[in-house]
Amino acid sequence: MSLDQKFDEAALKVKTFTKRPTDQELLEVYALFKQATVGDNDTDKPGLLDLKGKAKWQAWLDKKGTSKDAAKEAYIKLVDEMAVKYL
Template sequence: MVSQEFTDKANAVNGLTKTPTNDELLELYGLYKQATVGDNNTPQPSVFNMKNNYKWKAWDKLKGTSQEDAEKQYIKLADELLQKYN
């Protein structure tokens, strides 16, 4: 179960006035999935499905990170992005 702070940050990031870089968005995605789902146990998408493949890799590289640590990292990154893009 994620904290209210995590939920608030996720909502705030969705309302950014400028779009973060693709790398920042992928890192955010991976941390979000790790914090809310845990380790990635889904099959890797086809290399021809580039967008989903990048998202899968961003999540998969966090395998072994606890959901609590991923949540803390997500909140920290969200704070940085909110400062940078709002």
């Protein structure tokens, strides 16, 4: 199975979790997904009152410089670890 196939499978697996991961885990999953699919964050920082948006934006920005393939591998590994707790 190719890296892209494993990544797509992991992305589907996240949607089947029966329990809600912690906010920090969700931010990490989000940031790795965005880095793997879009690349480095070059979007404008969300407004002052958008706390959730700013947290997501910062988590993604923290992945800057990570290659898409490395982000995919980290995403797959994280989802597999989370699946043990949340499936």
